[in-house]
Each structure stands twice: as structure tokens, then as C-alpha cells.
Amino acid sequence: MSDVTDLGIAGLRDGFRSGEFSARDVAEAFNARVDAADALNAFLVKTPDHALAAADAADAARAAGEAAKPLAGVPIGMKDLFCTKGVATTAASHILEGFVPPYESSVSQNLWDAGAGMLGKLNMDQFAMGSSNETSAFGNVISPWRRKDGGNAPLAPGGSSGGSSSAVAARLCPGATGTDTGGSIRQPAAFTGISGIKPTYGRCSRWGTIAFASSLDQAGPMARDVRDCAIMLEAMAGFDVRDATSLQLDVPQWEAGLSADLKGKRIGIPKEYRVDGMPAEIETLWQQGIDWLRDAGAEIVEVSLPHTKYALPAYYIIAPAEASSNLARYDGVRYGLRDLPEGAGLQDMYAATRADGFGDEVKRRIMIGTYVLSAGFYDAYYTQAQKVRTLIARDFERAWEACDLLLAPTAPSAAFALGEKSADPIAMYLNDVFTVPSSLAGLPAMSVPGGLDSAGLPLGLQIIGKPLDEQVVLNAGLAIEQRAGFVARPEAWW
Template identity: 60%
Template sequence: MTDLTKLTIAEAREALKRKDFTATDLTSAFLKNIEAGNGALNAYVAVTADKALEMAKASDERLAKGEGGALEGIPLGVKDLFATKGIHTQACSHVLDGFKPTYESTVTSNLWADGAVMLGKLNMDEFAMGSSNESSYYGPAVNPWKAKGSDEKLVPGGSSGGSAAAVAARLCMGATATDTGGSIRQPAAFTGTVGIKPTYGRCSRWGVVAYASSLDQAGPIAHDVRDAAILLKSMASVDAKDTTSVDIEVPDYEAAIGQSVKGLKIGIPAEYRIEGLPAEIDALWKQGIQMLKDAGAEIVDISLPHTKYALPAYYIVAPAEASSNLARYDGVRYGLRVPGKDIVEMYENSRAAGFGSEVQRRILVGTYVLSAGYYDAYYLKAQKVRTLIKRDFEQAFHAGVDAILTPITPSSAFAIGDKELAADPVKMYLQDVFSVTLNMAGLPGISVPAGLDSKGLPLGLQLIGRPFGESTLFQTASVIEQAAGRFTPEAWWA
């Protein structure tokens, strides 16, 4: 029998239908991988082995009757931001110690309804605030990739670092993730996996711990473009419990894969050629352009003039919304409670002990930009800039552009504890320079592995689509995937 954990979701789905093996066999194989590798990678913060085997057994019973769902028996990991009924859900924060919700998020409910199996909860930056997974209360997740000739541990990216590391290391077949400013796409690029951030409103946010409500969006991280399409089809839905979810039919994303891109117009924005763009990133971008040109796409130069303001505007809007959303964590009803002489001191003590330094920093920034004297100067201005960023994209799409090709990260994965980045939070925030524009405009974007750098580490390219144009992204990304080939790390952790 082939190593079951090396199969894609598409391959496993067909093999389960043919009864080549059972869902219990498949789940057991992944649980063995987790047992062998999670100590080194710290991708999971909670493993739900008994629950997984119980769900796999139920899948086997449905498959035996020919009643299997779209993801029947497929073992997945869940980012610790998604509420899972009766199971550890803490956004990898100390302030939510011991929290086990009495409800299930809509996205995970959709996956379980389609027959998927839950392996456990995945590591992430605390409250999804970070680009390296180093702000997790449970310590950093570790990238399965290492640079050639080096034993240095690298970050898997953030905030969905555990999701990306688990997929890359074959500790799950796919994973849920969320993207507020690049938190699906950047970790996917750092780990040689595929990550798609859907259009804002494509997936319900109900039951997902909020960071910045006007920016947050759930999506999958998977081994390849087809698997990402399969997962997004199940995750996406309209939801009466989330008024920002959109009632537009979810297409069969998988049908877009393999379709010709002949005649598609691919925009190349001049503003993404930022000062100091590393030569390797620029070369990869040019290769991606050539791959699409060779496949018959038309390449057109476009301008997105307000791109340079996206990062500063994002780091006003996101902390402002976080300051408001995180006000509910006060030690009263659930999570960590640190006593004080009165209720105010109890609030202060619980929040001071419960939130890590990055979360505290963003709450302080957010509270400042929302304060009476500064609201107009910062928050209101940032929202106006956001409107201009959105308009730039609208004008490009109105001119006939079908998708936009850009870099996704300014470098490959960096070392855990990188002194330069740790000393200067702004340098860490610059990791998001290519990714935040999409969130500000609410657009879909996919990160697809496109090559290896001189250190042998994976690099990704980003495709940006029209609102609800995910099918075009899958269609175009699969062309890059075919041309670039597949990349897997050497299994040093098992």
C-alpha cells in the first residue's frame, strides 16, 4: 500500500470510494505522523485522536452504504481560531485558558457535514496577530523546510503557521486558516503549500474568533491547487448568522482546474516593484509572467497607485477593530481570571497577564487611533485610503484584467527569533507589504508555490482576482503549478 499520508485529497477521495483502504486507516496514518512529528514542529496545540477515529468510523459506515459526502473520511487540521464544540478553542492566547465553546463555527460545521475528519487544533499567532507564528502562547510552530546545509529552525509564517506547517509536513491532508492581512497566503508561500484567501463574505465568519471584522476571512491551506478548490467548495456558504456573508451560489471550483488561460488578461502592477525588491523575488515574478504567457495569457501592465498606502492604512484599521473586538476578554465570564482588589483591577490584571506583547501593542495602537482627538486624523483617513485602494482594483478589472500577478512575500522563510525582526516590529509588519492590499479591498487572492530560492527554500507567487472570481484564480494558479512543479521538504522531524 502506498504511504497514505502522501496522497492528495483528490487521490484519497477516489481511493476511499474504490475501497482501497478505509477512512479509519487514513486517519490512523495521520495520527501516527502527528505522534512522530508534532514534538519537533509544534503544529498542533491539541490533538483530538479519539474524536478523529470516531468520525472516521462514521465515515466508513457512510462510505459502505454509498452515502459519502464531498470530503468523506478526509482528515483535516483546524486553526485554533475556529470554534469547535467542546474542544480547545483559545486563539493560542493565555487569556482564553480552558475555553471550550458550546457551539461549532459555520465553516467547520460545513466540513463535518461533508464528511471530513478532525485531527485537532493548529498553532497560530495569538489572536491571529503576527507574520511568523512566534506570538503564540504555545510557542512557535516550526517550518518543515530548512535551508541547504543549515540546521537553523525557520518560521512557517503567520498567523496560520500551524496550518501551513501541518500540511507541508503531512500531519493533515488540508487545514482551515484565516487571512486578515496575509495570514493564509504568506505561510503557504513559506512552506511550499497552496493557500487561498477568498473574497470577503465568501465564507461565514460566525464562530471564528474575531481579530478585525472587516478584514478577516476564512480559507484553506492545501498541498495543491485542486485540493484547495475542493476544500473551499465545502467551506464557503451563505450564513444567516453572519450578515457579511454573501448569498451567491458557490461554484464547482474544481471544474476550473485544467482549463486553458488562453486569452485571459493578467495585470502586472508597477507599484509592486518596490524599492529594494530582492533580485530572487523579482526573477521569480518574471518567471511567473513567462509561465502564463507561454500558456496563452495576455500580459498587461497596470497601475495601482494607492498600493504604497495600504500597509500604513491596514495597521490603523486592523488594530482599531482589534481594540474593539478584544474588549470582551475581561476575566469575567470565561478564560483567564486574575483576582484584584475590585472589578477594575481584576480586568486590568486579567488582561495584562492574558494578552501577549504583540496583542497588547495592537490593542494600544487601536485604542489610540480611535480616541476622540485622533479618530479623524488616523482611523477616518485610513478608511478613505481604503476606498481609494479598492477603486484602483475596480478600475483595473473594469479595463478588462481577469487576474493580477504579484509577489506574495519579500523573502523566503526567516529564522525563528530573528534578532533584527524581533527588535523592530515595523520590520516584521513589512512582511505583509504584498498581501494587505487584498484584505483592504475585500478581494480574493491565492498563493501558489513557484520555485526555490538559492537556499533551497520555497517561494510563492500571488494571483489576485475580481470579487468572487476564485474560479479564475484556481484556473490560473494551476498553470503556474504545472509549469513550476511540486516542492516537498525532507522529513527531518519524524
Template identity: 75%
Template sequence: MTDLTELGVAALRDGVAGGAFTATEVAQAFNAAVEAAQGALNAFIVTTPDAALAAAAKVDAMRAAGQPLGKMAGVPIGMKDLFATKGVQTTAASKILEGFVPPYESTVSQKLWDAGAGMLGKLNLDQFAMGSSNETSGFGKVISPWRKGDDTTPLAPGGSSGGSSAAVAARIAPAATGTDTGGSIRQPAAFTGISGIKPTYGRCSRWGVVAFASSLDQAGPMARDVRDCAIMLEAMAGFDPKDSTSLDLPVPAWEAGLNADLRGKKVGIPREYRVDGLDADVAKSWDDGIAWLKDAGAEIVDISLPHTKYALPTYYIIAPAEASSNLARYDGVRYGLRDLPEGANLQEMYAATRAAGFGDEVKRRILIGTYVLSAGFYDAYYTQAQKVRALISQDFMKAFETVDVILTPTAPSAAFPLGQKSTDPVEMYLNDVFSVPASLAGLPAMSVPAGLSRDGLPLGLHVIGRPLDEQGVLNASLALEQRAQFSAKPGKWW
């Protein structure tokens, strides 16, 4: 039999539906792969082999009874540990939530289970989704399955969805959920040679997802290729009355609408993204992408997004401000960690609990956020940042009057060694320079593998689309995927 772990979402779904193999055989194969890799990669915080087998048994029984199967039937996936899962520990990779077992299920995870997917486990991430390298987790770093030739130096899998990207790239999960606040689906996808899409803000419910920055957070799929992402996004998306930012719109048939013919389409190339000192490999992959889209029939248009240079500082005011508000609920009173020194009063318990439970990066962002929201600085920083955010959004709307999608690199470099940037927060934040603008504007954006750097590490290309035009983003990404012919995968060393 084919090695089932080499198959993606579409192949597994169709194979189970067609009787080529059972959902139980698929779950067993991936459970074994997870167990074999966990010690080396640390991609999961909790593994749930029994949940994967139970979901598979249900699918097999439905097929035997001739009942219709869901979009994800027979596909076991990894669930980022930011999504509340009923009866299974949910920590957001923070010690402050260690041991927290939700009595409810997030809307997105419930939609996936309803579509027939099973859960292999809860995936590791940067603590509270704050990070670009998966080094801030309270449960240890995730190690990328990729290596630079014979060099055994551990590489970053990207962040914050580093457990998701590592698991899919290592073939220990066919797909995984991610969340994207400033690039946390797209940058890890680029670092590990997989695909990932952040849909339009509001497409996927945020209910039951541990909040980082509520006006930016958006769930999305991470998988081997564009088609697999389209299938999974269809299962995840949809209106949810429990989320006030959820869009009350029907879910398009994205998989059925896939079409790599871009004749009549215009692709914008923003001149502001050609930053000084742009990595030569990244610049070459971008030029390759432009040529591939031209080959697919698209017209290439030079555009300007003049406020791009302000996007990163704007993001690092707005996101920490929202985080400082959202994370105030972790006080040691209702759930999670409680650090109560002898004789301590309430304020001292708050301080001790947060000092013990939050990591350095989370504390840094809470401090930044509290500062920019404080009485003397609110107008100087936060109000100003919201105005610039509106200008960035207007730049995109103006560009979309003349182009259908925009093409940029996903990240300014290939994966870097763990530890290389963790001592310099600003250098780490610069990883998001290409992904943050689309997040601030709430636009759909996708990363697809473009090729390898001279060191043999994956590079990603980034497609940004109009609001609600996930189909346009998926189609342009499919055109890139077909021409890039990316088939590289990490050599198995674990």
C-alpha cells in the same frame, strides 16, 4: 500500501470512495504522523485522534451501506485554533482563553464535518491571529519543517496560520483551515511550499471564528495543491444567516471548473510591486510566473495600482482599531482567564487579567487601535484610513476593467529564522506588503509554490482576482502550478 500521508485531499477522497483504503486507515496514518512530529514542530495546540477516528468510522459505515459520501469524506484535517469546536478547547493561541471549551461549533468547521472531514486537532497560530511568524502564540512557537540546507536554525512557518502551513508541508495533515486578515493564509503558504486561497470577503462564514478585524477576517483552505484547495473551499463556503457579512450566493463548482488554459485572458503586472531592493530570488520567481502565464495563453498587461504604497499603513490603522474593539470582551468576567489580585476592584481585575492573558504583540495592537479611535485622533487616523482603503479598492476595480487577474509575489522574501524580526515590529509588518492590498479590497487571492530560493527555501506566487471570481484565481494558479512543477518537500528531521 502507498504511504497514505503522502496523499492530498483529492487522492484520499477518491481512494476512500473507490475502496483502495478505508477512512479509518487514513485517520490512523495521520494520527501517527501528528504524534511523531508534534514534539519537534509544535504545530498543534490540542490533538484529537479520537475525533479523527470517529469521523472516519462514520464514513466507512456510510460507504459500506452504499450511502452517498461528502466532498471531504475520509479526509482528516487540521483546524486552526481560531475556529470554535464544540467540546474541544478553543484558545486563539492566547492564555486569556486557555481552558475555554465552546458549547457550539463554528459554521465553517460544521460544514467540513458535514462534508465528511475529520479533525486531527487544533492548530497553533499567532495569538489572536496577530503576527507573521507564529512567534506570538501563548503556547510556544511553531517550527517550520523546512531547513536551509544543513543549517539547523529554526525557520518561521509564516503567520498567523503557521501551525496550518507547517502541518500541511510536513505531511502530518493533508489540508488545514486558515484565516486571512492581511495575508495569514497566503504568506505561510508561500513560506512552506503549499497552496492557500483567501476567498472573496463574505464567501465563508465568520460565525464561530474568534474575531481579530471583522471587516478583513476571512477563512480559507490550505492544502498541497490548487485542486485540493478548490475541493475544500467548496465544502467551507456558503451563505450563513448567522453572519451579517455572509454573501447569499450559491457556491460554484470550483473543482469541476478548473481549467489551466488562459487563452483570451489578460494578466496585470502592477509596477508599484517592483519595490526598491526587491529580493533577487523573489524578482526571478515573479518573472518566471509571468513567462508561465504567457505560455498558458494569457496576455501580459502592465498596470498601475497607485495607492499601493499606502496599503500597509492603512491596514495597520484599521486592523488594530477593529481588534481593540473586538478584544474588549476578554475581561475576566464571563469566560477564560480571570486574574483577581486580593482586594482588587473591577477595574483592577480587568487590568490584571489582560496584563496576564494578552501577549506583547496583542497589547501593542490594542494600544494602537485604542489610540486611533480616541476622540482627538479618530478623524486624523481612522477616518483617513477608511478613505484610503476606498481608494485602494478603486485602484483594483479600475485595473479589472482591463485585466482578468493580477500576478505579484506573495511575500518579499523566503522564510526567515525565528527571532530575526521579532524585536522590530515594523520589519515584521513589512512581510504583509504584497498581501495586504487584496485584503483591504476584500478580493479573492491565492498563493502557489513557484520554486526554491538559492538557499533551497520555497517561494510563492500570488494571484489576485475580481470580487467573487475565485474560479479565475484558481485557474491562473493551476496554470502556474502545472508549469512550476514544484515537487520539493522538507527533508524529514523530526
């Protein structure tokens, strides 16, 4: 029954409901595939028993004639940023090593309530800080893709949701949760040839999700295609009284509303996204995406987002500032790592615990955040960055007067080799140049694979929509997906 691992979420759901296979068959097949892929380092914790228990519950319910739950028979991967009751949750950081939450995050609970099972906790950049999955305290994730140019360098799966993207692309799971603060669903999806959507800020509860930057963090699904993302997002989303930023809105039926017909829709092409040094292959793919959407019935218009050039610097002030506040709770007192040198006082314990527990990138962002929030610099940096954020949001509001969606590249390059950019934080931060603006504005945005570059690596196209307009974003993604006909997958080497 190993061939079930070639199916996505919709295929597994429908095959289970029709009786083509049992949920246990599916869980056992994916558990075996996870066990055989340790070389990717995608999973920090394996939970085969969780997957099997959910499968057995689904099989028993079907045998009793009960209506199937939305994700019955579908095992998934869970990014290690989501707290899972009774299962270690570390945010890929040494400072939380050994932490086992006594509670369940809202997003993961929603998925379990929908019938999904958990194959394990997925590796990630430490505290979701990174674009290559090289900052994990437990070793970097390796992309299942390889360049077809004679080289054999291990490639970055993107970040911070690199474990999720690698696992989905390698068929270790049909779908996985991700989080997106400045592009951490979309960029890794583009690097590994899968789909991923960041919904409108507030669609998915942040309760029980370890915080990086609270005004930006948003959970979303990563899966093999647009339909699978729609199915999974329906299960993840919903109002939560425990999250003050949660939107009190009904969850739309995104899968039922899928349509690749874009007649009457206007697609904006932001001229500011044509950056210097962008590879010609990405420019070509962008134009191909424009042609595909025009073929789907959309009208193409050029729009301007004049403050785009300030988005990245504003983001790398706001996000570290919020991180420095959120990560102050990790002090060695209540949970996680405690480093207590002999004869040390409280302040010494704080310093030793944080020095040993946090990785270099986390320390860098805490220091940046503390600096921009400090007396004498708060107004010069943080206040100015928040003003820029408002201007960026206004740019999008003006653009919506002329269009319904925006189309842009997802990332400025295909996947790069591990170690290629890790010594240059600025070069690494530039990976987010196309994804950060929509995050600052809290907009829904999705990456879908559009093709391969000359080295045989995936390239993604990004669709950005109006607030709460996930349906149109998904529909445009489906239109691209159908016309791109992307079926490439990595050749197994692991």
C-alpha cells in the same frame, strides 16, 4: 498504510471511494504522524477520536451503499481560531486557556457535514496577530523546512496560520483551515511550499471564528495543491444567516471548473509591487510566473495601483482599531482567564486579567487601535485610513478595466529564522506588503509555490482576482502549478 499520508485531499477522497483503503486506515496513519511530530509544535490539541469517529462513519456509510460525502475519508487540521464544540479553543492566547466552546463555528460545521474528520487544533499567532507564529502563548511553531546552506536555524512557518502551513507541508494533514486578515493564509503558504486561497470577503462565514478585524477576516483552505484547495473551499463556503457579512450566493463547483487554459485572459502586472530591496530571486520568479501565464494563453499587461504604498500603514490603523474593539470582550467576567488580586475591584480585575492574559503583540495592537480611535485622533488617523482603503479599492476597480487577474510575489522574502525579526515590529509588518492591498479591497487571492531560492527554501507567487472570481484565480494557480512542476518537500528532521 503509512504511505497514505503522501496523498492530498483529492487522492484520499478518490482512493477511499474506490475502496483502495478504508477511512480508518487513513485516520490512523495521520494520527500516528501527528504524534510523531511534536517537535514542530504545530498542534495545540490532538483529537484522534474525532478523526476516527468521522472515519468509522464514512466506512459504515460506504458499506451500506450510501453515496460518499465530499470529504469522506479525509481528516484535516483546524486552526485554533475556529470554535469547535467540546474541544478547547484558545486563539493561542493565555487569556482563553481552558475555554471549551459549547457551539461549533459555521466553517468547521460545514466541513464535518461534508464528512471530514479533525486531527486536532493548530497553533497560530495569538489572536491571529503576527507573521511568524512567534506570538503564540504556547510556543512558536517551527517550519519543517531547513536552509541548505550549512546552517540549521529553525525557520518561521509564516503567520498567523503557521501551524496550518507547517502541518500541511510536513504531511501531518492533507489540508487545514486558515484565516487571512492581511495575508495570513498566503504568506505562510509561500513560506512552506504549499497552496492557500483567501476567497472574496463574505464567501465563508465568520460566525464562531474568533475575531481579529471583522471587516478583513476571512477563512480559507491551505493544502498541497490547487485542486485540493478548490475541493476544500467548496465545503467551507456558503451563506450563513448568523453572519451579517455573509454573501447570499450559491457555492460554485470550483473543482469541476478547473482549467489551466487561460486563453482570452489578461494578466496585470502591478508596477508598484516592484519594491526597493526585493531579492533578485523573487524578481526572477515573478518574471518566470509571467512567462508561465503567457504560455497558458494569457495576455500580459502592465497596470498601476497608485495607492499601494499607503496600504500597509492604512491596514495597521484599521486592523488594530477593530481589534481593540473586538478584544474588549476578554475581561475575566464571563469566560477564559480571570486574574483577581486579593481585595481588588472590578477595574483592577480587568487590568490584571488583560495584563496577564494578552501577549506583547496583542497589547501593542490594542494600544495602537485605542489610540487611533480616541477623541482628537479618530479623524486624523482612522477616518483617513478608511478613505485610503476606498482609494485602494478604486485602484483595483480601474485595473479590472484592463485585466482579469493580477500576478505578484506573495512575500518579499523566503522564510526567515525564528527570532530574526521579532525584535523589530516594523520589519515584521513589512512581510504583508504584497498581501494587504487585496485584503483591504476584499478580493480573492491565492498563493502557489513557484520554486526554491538559493538556500533551498520555497518562494510563492500570488494571483489576485476580481470579486467572486475565485474560479479564474484557481485556474491561474493551476496553470502556474503545472508549469512550475513544484514537487520539493522538506526532509524530515522532526
